[in-house]
Amino acid sequence: MQGMNVAVLIKQVPETTDVKINRETNTLMREGVASIINPFDMYAIEEALRIREQHGGKVTVITMGPPQAEEALRQALALGADEAVLLSDRAFAGADTLATSYTLAKAIEKLGGFDLVICGKQAADGDTAQVGPEVAENLDLPHVTYVRKIEELSLGSPDSDGGGSAGAPGFIRVQRMTEEGYEVIESPLPALITVVKEINEPRMPSIKGMLRAKKAAITLWTARDLGVDASRVGLAGSPTRVIRVFTPEQRRRGEIIEGATVQEKVRTLVAKLKETHLV
Amino acid sequence: MNYFLTEEQQMIRDLARKIAEEKVAPRAAEFDEAEEFPWDLIKILAEAGLFGVWVPEEYGGLGGGVFEQCLVVEELSRACGAVAVSYAASALGGFPILLFGTDEQKRKYMPDIASGARLAAFALTEPDAGSDASNIRTTATRDGDYYILNGTKQWITSGGEAEIYTVIATVDPSRGARGMTAFVVEKGTPGFEFGKKEKKMGIRASATRELIFQDCRVPAANLLDREGKGFIVAMRTFDRTRPGVAAQAVGIAQGALDRAARYATERVQFGKRIAEFQAIEHMIADMATQVEAARALVYATARMIDAGERDFSKEASMAKVFASDVAMRVTTDAVQVFGGYGYMRDYPVEKMMRDAKITQIYEGTNQIQRSIIGSAVIKQAIRRASSTP
Ligand SMILES: Cc1cc2nc3c(=O)[nH]c(=O)nc-3n(C[C@H](O)[C@H](O)[C@H](O)COP(=O)(O)OP(=O)(O)OC[C@H]3O[C@@H](n4cnc5c(N)ncnc54)[C@H](O)[C@@H]3O)c2cc1C
Numbered sequence: 159m160q161g162m163n164v165a166v167l168i169k170q171v172p173e174t175t176d177v178k179i180n181r182e183t184n185t186l187m188r189e190g191v192a193s194i195i196n197p198f199d200m201y202a203i204e205e206a207l208r209i210r211e212q213h214g215g216k217v218t219v220i221t222m223g224p225p226q227a228e229e230a231l232r233q234a235l236a237l238g239a240d241e242a243v244l245l246s247d248r249a250f251a252g253a254d255t256l257a258t259s260y261t262l263a264k265a266i267e268k269l270g271g272f273d274l275v276i277c278g279k280q281a282a283d284g285d286t287a288q289v290g291p292e293v294a295e296n297l298d299l300p301h302v303t304y305v306r307k308i309e310e311l312s313l314g315s316p317d318s319d320g321g322g323s324a325g326a327p328g329f330i331r332v333q334r335m336t337e338e339g340y341e342v343i344e345s346p347l348p349a350l351i352t353v354v355k356e357i358n359e360p361r362m363p364s365i366k367g368m369l370r371a372k373k374a375a376i377t378l379w380t381a382r383d384l385g386v387d388a389s390r391v392g393l394a395g396s397p398t399r400v401i402r403v404f405t406p407e408q409r410r411r412g413e414i415i416e417g418a419t420v421q422e423k424v425r426t427l428v429a430k431l432k433e434t435h436l437v
Numbered sequence: 438m439n440y441f442l443t444e445e446q447q448m449i450r451d452l453a454r455k456i457a458e459e460k461v462a463p464r465a466a467e468f469d470e471a472e473e474f475p476w477d478l479i480k481i482l483a484e485a486g487l488f489g490v491w492v493p494e495e496y497g498g499l500g501g502g503v504f505e506q507c508l509v510v511e512e513l514s515r516a517c518g519a520v521a522v523s524y525a526a527s528a529l530g531g532f533p534i535l536l537f538g539t540d541e542q543k544r545k546y547m548p549d550i551a552s553g554a555r556l557a558a559f560a561l562t563e564p565d566a567g568s569d570a571s572n573i574r575t576t577a578t579r580d581g582d583y584y585i586l587n588g589t590k591q592w593i594t595s596g597g598e599a600e601i602y603t604v605i606a607t608v609d610p611s612r613g614a615r616g617m618t619a620f621v622v623e624k625g626t627p628g629f630e631f632g633k634k635e636k637k638m639g640i641r642a643s644a645t646r647e648l649i650f651q652d653c654r655v656p657a658a659n660l661l662d663r664e665g666k667g668f669i670v671a672m673r674t675f676d677r678t679r680p681g682v683a684a685q686a687v688g689i690a691q692g693a694l695d696r697a698a699r700y701a702t703e704r705v706q707f708g709k710r711i712a713e714f715q716a717i718e719h720m721i722a723d724m725a726t727q728v729e730a731a732r733a734l735v736y737a738t739a740r741m742i743d744a745g746e747r748d749f750s751k752e753a754s755m756a757k758v759f760a761s762d763v764a765m766r767v768t769t770d771a772v773q774v775f776g777g778y779g780y781m782r783d784y785p786v787e788k789m790m791r792d793a794k795i796t797q798i799y800e801g802t803n804q805i806q807r808s809i810i811g812s813a814v815i816k817q818a819i820r821r822a823s824s825t826p
Contacts, residue, residue, distance in 0.1 A: 362456055365486040365499055368448050 161215025164206045165272040167262055168199040168221045170230035171283040184400040195230045198278025201353045204360040206276050207238045216240045222261050235371035236363040247380040252393030259292030261391050264384045275350040279304055290352035301350040302343050306357050307333040438729055440736055449490055449505055453512035465517035468642035469788055474598050475520050475642050482524055483553025496547035502743035503677050507684035514688025518792030519642035525681045526594040530557025532674045533603040533619055537662040546601055558599035560590040560648050561671055568805050571614035577606035582657050586650040596646030597631040600624040605667045617667030621659040628653030639791030676753045679800055683735045683756040686764035686796040690728045693771035693789040700775055724767045731760040751813040754806040761796035768793040
């Protein structure tokens with residue numbers, strides 16, 4: 159096929175930002191809250207659409223979730239995605255990030271692989287940021303997280319003799335956001351990236367897109383369709399146990415040393431450094 | 438009130454609302470302050486496909502009608518009246534082509550108007566021809582396969598920004614309304630320039646400019662219908678766009694009501710939320726009732742037009758006059774509910790009051806609307822009287 163074959167992994171999340179947590183099971187409570195596409199995934203969808211606009215190709219959105227996650231896929235189709243795949247099965251319920259990424263990876267394999275897989279940096283409800291990298295590991299793909307810009311993307315040229323000798327390999331060069339600035343990272347294709355909101359401004363759907371999406375066929379795959387190992391999906395495949403849900407303290411904290419004079423401040427500082435055995 | 442919209446109409450309304458809330462509202466004050474045409478918002482509306490809601494599918498639209506157009510205008514107006522009129526003006530410029538154009542003319546212009554790739558505008562008013570439209574002095578003189586236009590149009594919404602202009606000129610000033618003739622003139626035609634941009638009280642992000650025609654040669658192929666039909670072109674167009682002005686008024690009023698109602702639950706005086714004072718509560722009740730009545734009239738009129746009723750000038754005028762008067766009252770009351778804060782530009786209601794005023798003036802002042810309504814009612818009464826002995 160001509161152009162970039164891009165997959166976007168999306169998740170349906172509750173619309174509100176203050177997700178309620180069931181204190182007994184330590185799981186998210188979804189009842190009675192309207193659902194939307196995980197906001198970070200909107201940037202992933204937008205980036206995929208822009209890649210298609212520039213390079214041609216196809217955008218496939220994939221989600222694992224309950225049957226109603228179909229709505230999230232239709233929203234992605236309304237924005238312009240070409241195809242949508244829903245992975246839904248009772249056996250998938252209760253999946254942690256490990257089981258989720260295994261399941262998503264199996265779907266990507268079944269679809270024949272992609273030049274590029276894009277995810278949002280994290281889900282707004284779980285906030286783990288683990289699924290993207292774990293999918294990459296499952297597929298043995300290189301991955302770059304927190305991408306804020308794609309500097310260059312090249313599909314490469316196909317080898318002339320079909321022997322894999324000639325031709326230029328495809329690659330992607332991105333800016334990966336860090337706390338202080340960004341890193342420029344280049345990776346061969348196929349690859350997986352997760353994107354941050356700085357990467358673009360997601361478009362609005364169009365009426366025609368919405369009408370098209372309403373009628374579009376969505377592929378539904380169950381555990382059997384994917385041929386997954388039953389012990390690796392859903393609750394059975396989820397070793398993660400949530401002990402407590404809390405907002406972590408900022409890791410790095412500055413401390414301002416008070417004192418009447420510079421000399422006094424220096425004395426306090428030196429004492430502190432000695433106390434912590436730094437000097 | 439539930440107006441039982443079709444699924445597609447709900448889709449259109451919801452998308453317009455989403456854009457209004459997420460993209461338009463946060464920037465309304467900024468565009469107003471800068472008096473800057475909201476091009477990036479226009480692009481968003483174009484990409485969303487909203488410019489084509491009233492255009493038949495064969496010309497690239499969605500195949501809706503006046504009602505769908507009204508739904509979009511109303512939602513945009515809740516956030517910003519100026520963005521709404523910049524959107525609506527393209528239908529004002531486009532309807533004459535759709536209603537009176539040949540198939541060729543429609544194929545040439547409607548797809549771009551429907552996609553929003555090009556904006557349209559409508560030019561009738563001149564310095565000495567406002568309510569008295571038949572007093573226009575812009576002339577069109579036939580010259581072989583061309584008409585030569587000379588004259589100045591004033592206060593043209595989206596003037597300078599739009600690319601397709603429906604211009605009403607006269608082929609014979611002595612013939613009054615019967616000399617009026619409509620043309621499509623494209624931006625960039627030699628002899629067609631733009632004059633001064635007005636500084637306005639409200640809808641300040643909307644561009645209002647002068648159009649200047651100096652020996653401007655317009656292909657005869659751009660004549661709409663035939664010579665002398667310009668007045669009819671204008672009036673039949675207004676019949677379909679006045680409900681849009683009314684929808685703009687409903688939207689502005691609803692926006693003001695929403696904000697006043699919320700503010701009333703937040704502001705505390707004498708140890709109480711002001712919503713607990715009956716004077717405020719009743720004011721809000723009257724505002725809500727008037728807005729709903731106006732909306733019901735606008736929707737009923739738009740639906741009647743789309744259903745194929747033949748004569749609806751009276752109802753279009755009623756919707757426009759009623760809704761715009763409601764908008765003026767409701768926005769004034771919203772400022773009152775806000776008190777001094779309402780008078781400040783830091784709060785959105787003073788802009789709504791300024792924006793509401795124009796709906797009583799353009800596309801025919803409310804005095805002119807009342808004349809249309811009154812003469813229709815009286816004509817009917819006379820007809821009845823003469824048929825019943
Ligand atoms: C912001 C803005 C945008 C506009 N956009 C456009 C546009 O895109 N295209 C376009 O062609 N025009 C446009 N107009 C012009 C607009 O339609 C006219 O302003 C309007 O028709 C009134 O004309 P006028 O201002 O000359 O008022 P006048 O006709 O001078 O009226 C002055 C007053 O006299 C009253 N009056 C006049 N005649 C009568 C009568 N017979 N009976 C009772 N009362 C009467 C009026 O109601 C009004 O109160 C725009 C105007 C504004 C302010």
